[in-house]
Amino acid sequence: MRVVVLGGGYAGVVLTDKLEDRLPADVDLVVVDETGEHLVQHELHRAIRRPEFAGDIVVPLDDIFDRTRVEVATVESVDRDAREIALADGTSLEYDVAAVCLGAASAFYGLPGVEEHAVPLKRLSDASQIRSEFEALAESGGGTVVVGGAGLSGVQTAGELAAFAREENAAVDVVLLEQLDSVAPSFPERFQRAVRDELDREGVDVRTGVTVSRATDEAVETESGDVPYDVFVWTGGIRGPDALDGERVDVRADFSVDDRTVAVGDAARVVDSEGAAVPASAQAAVREARVAARNVETLVADAREHEDGFRPRLEQYTFDSPGWLVSVGDGAVAQVGPTVFRGTAARAAKSGVGASYLAAAGGAREAVALLSEEFGAAGDRE
Template identity: 80%
Template sequence: MRVVVLGGGYAGVVLTDRLEDRLPADVDLVVVDDTGEHLVQHELHRVIRHPEFGDDVVVPLDDIFDRARVEVATVEDVDRDARQVELADGTSLDYDVAAVCLGAETAYYGLPGVEAHASPLKRLPDAARIRSEFEDLLESGGGTAVVGGAGLSGVQTAGELAAFAREADADADVVLLEQRETVAPSFPEQFRAAVRDELDREDVDVRTGVTVSRATDEVIETDDGDVAYDVFVWTGGIRGPDALDGERVDVHADFAADDRTLVLGDAARVIDAEGTAVPASAQAAVREAKVAARNVEKLVADVRERDDGFRPRLEQYTFDSPGWLVSVGDGAVAQVGPTVLRGAAANAVKSGVGASYLASAAGVRDAVGLLREEFDLAGE
């Protein structure tokens, strides 16, 4: 019997870690990932200003897992009817139970010129490219960097660029564009307000309620006029992975796409047990993986015991966030329960969690344990 986990991001890593303990020893547990490394995505923005972090924000999957077999390959398609994973090298992998944790890609919404002229921030080479372009801007005597999209990734990127310019004592403007009326629009009001204050403190030019229509190599066209730029970063949304035809799979609280395939993390649009849409975030992916692990275990037992076409009763996931953390340049905002922290207190929370995660990742084995610490403050 074979269980495959597709993707080595937050959901895939935590799920596999749990399955190593839960599945019978004779089950072939395989992780398929296109890099063979886990990327600490929530710290990626730091590499823009501090490239020395680059080696610390990736962890080889072979160093995280004890039992699972890691296959470095790109997933091209998931044939759920045939229970087969098609790989880009022309080979395929059969499965009895699969968990699709392939994450998401940057969405450009068909906006003319945006994909061609903007840098996303999804992988280490993206951070290196943004740094290189911003260094060129600083060395040329100044200019304008524009970040499209004021979700947490956009906020962190804009804050990092603003701090980078300040450290270089350079005349550089950082503009953050957001179509909706507030920054961090998917988050609670107090958290949004504190994030906006931190962006203002970093001298980021925040423009909300602005819709981007197209981009050329010199300007970004919006409904509020053209914005000239020297560096353009796009964090304006996500779409599903290529292996799922760019779609995020709609699943309910048990993550079941069919009777043998689960989809979770950013690759899915999850509606939880209370009918609430779950936000795409590392925190949600980690918490989803716990429930998904128990459901994979049930599906494996069902296949072995009878495989009679009747799906076992799967556990339901309810999203309940213990809080949120975001870096804004040298500052941070943390919300724990109803309390919003800024300044030294927020930095202590953010830096402490981030540093312990990176230290553990560098020391290898307990990266998963620190994911639990960061994103599951409430425990089991």
């Protein structure tokens, strides 16, 4: 019997780690990932200002797993009827149970010129390109960087670029555009206010209620007027992976797509056991994967015992966040329950979460480096 996990992101890594302990030893456990490496996506913005940090947020999948076979390949499609995965090199991989954890790609919503002119932030190569364009701009005398989208990724990117400009004494302005009326619009109001305060402290020009309509090679055009730019970064949304035709799979609280397939993490739009939509985030992906692992174990056991029959009873997932964390340049914001922290307390929380995650993923060296990088700066509790 073969269980295949598609993707080595947060959901894929945590799910596979749990399955190594849960599945019988004779089950062939395979992870398919196009790079063979796990990227700590929520720290990717750090590599813009600190390129040496890149080595601390990438962990080879072979270093994480014990019994899992890692296949480095790009998934082209999933045929659930045939239980077969088509790979870009023309080969295919059959499965008995599969978990789709392919993450998400940047969504450009068909806005003319945006995909052509903007740099997303999904890979280390994106961070490197943003850094190169920023450095060229600073060396030429300065200009403007526009970041589209003020979700957590956009907030972290804008904050990092503003801190970079200050650190280099560069005449570079950072403008953050958001269609809705607040930054971090999906989060609690107190958290939003603290994030906005940190962005203001970093000198980011935040413009909310601004809808992007198109982009040229000189300006981002909005319903409120043109915003000239020299560097354009887009973090304005997500879509499903190409292997799923750009769609995110709709799943209920047990993550099942059919009786042999589950979808977990950003590749899925999850509605939990209480009927609430689960936000696409690293935190949600990790928590979903723990429940999904138990459900995959159940599906495997059922597949071994019954060729056909009723779907087994699967565990239901309920999203219950312990809080939220975001870096903003040299600062940070954390919310635990109703309490919002900034400065030292927030940075300590962010460091602890990042380090413990890397350690759990088998990266003790990376955990130490992350702690060293992120501690510092005094601050206050709101």
